Amino acid sequence: MMKSNPFLLPVLASILSALTGSAIPSDPLESGFLNPPDSARPQTWWHWMNGNITRAGITADLEAMKQIGLGGATIVNVDCGIPRGPVAFMSPEWRADFKFAVQEANRLGLKLCVENCAGWSSSGGPWNSVTNAMQRLTSSETRIQGPVVFDAVLPPPPMTLGFYRDIAVLAFKAPVAADNVSDTAVPAGKLKIKRAVYEAKNGGGSTNVTAKISALLERGQKSVVVGNDEMGGDPAFGQAKQLRVEFTLAGKPETITAEEGSTLIFPADARQLAAVRLLAKSPVDDTFVRPPPSVDFATNAIP
Numbered sequence: 001m002m003k004s005n006p007f008l009l010p011v012l013a014s015i016l017s018a019l020t021g022s023a024i025p026s027d028p029l030e031s032g033f034l035n036p037p038d039s040a041r042p043q044t045w046w047h048w049m050n051g052n053i054t055r056a057g058i059t060a061d062l063e064a065m066k067q068i069g070l071g072g073a074t075i076v077n078v079d080c081g082i083p084r085g086p087v088a089f090m091s092p093e094w095r096a097d098f099k100f101a102v103q104e105a106n107r108l109g110l111k112l113c114v115e116n117c118a119g120w121s122s123s124g125g126p127w128n129s130v131t132n133a134m135q136r137l138t139s140s141e142t143r144i145q146g147p148v149v150f151d152a153v154l155p156p157p158p159m160t161l162g163f164y165r166d167i168a169v170l171a172f173k174a175p176v177a178a179d180n181v182s183d184t185a186v187p188a189g190k191l192k193i194k195r196a197v198y199e200a201k202n203g204g205g206s207t208n209v210t211a212k213i214s215a216l217l218e219r220g221q222k223s224v225v226v227g228n229d230e231m232g233g234d235p236a237f238g239q240a241k242q243l244r245v246e247f248t249l250a251g252k253p254e255t256i257t258a259e260e261g262s263t264l265i266f267p268a269d270a271r272q273l274a275a276v277r278l279l280a281k282s283p284v285d286d287t288f289v290r291p292p293p294s295v296d297f298a299t300n301a302i303p
Helices: 008-020 028-034 055-067 092-108 176-182 210-218 270-278 283-287
Strands: 043-049 072-078 111-118 191-200 206-208 223-225 241-249 252-259 263-265
Touching (some): 043 055, 191 210, 252 263, 263 270
Antiparallel strands (some): 191 206
8 A cells, every 4th residue: 555645745736736727725714815705895885965866877886886896885865065966865766766776786796775864863854753753851840839739830841843741740859958059049030141152162153142042031932952043054164063151140140051952941040050051961962063065066166
């Protein structure tokens, strides 16, 4: 019986490789990197830019993805600061173009996904009712001097889009410390606005909204949502903003700020003022600001 020669195996492998014209992979991991399976290919976000869509562009994008080795894409419809195109989101034309994109992806062997809304806001949109929208806890407080039988309608807390529903009504004896603070309480009418400014937090544009805030108080409004819509415009595109209000409460000068996107409750007394300041939002919310204005490509053509 002949014994095998271990030194002969590499020689035979080299001869076979030369005859077949291809290298024999020595490591499955290495061969997987050299020729990755479709399941290992990365995917990308595919931004459909505010209705600026053509079928020729869809085909060109997908063929480019295939050429550079991507495995697919997720369609994200975006409109932030982008000039509106001819194909409105979710219109019959948009749906037809989406179907065409799926067909092209199948032709090229690419996977295609789609975001569940227009924009960045999860499942938002005009089709989503207020009752199913994102919600938060809010509250109002009524202080009474006992002992007494209380039988009255409690004031509604601050709300957005007029929607509110009760979770619980709590009644308890106020702590002694809170009673001491309440000695400084004054009617809401004693709050006097001196100056209100909607401004960029780190310097930049600002808008004087003193008259607007004063008018809200005169109408009996208890709070205001801090945002471009309520303040009448955006004084600093793409920057985190705040509402800064200078006022007197029971004759004492005070200043309070509220972050963009939050609700500022107008304090009626020192206790409420302290509570409002505790509700200041975290700086992490600076992430969610409106982007800079779009470039008018019609008048600012690239040379």
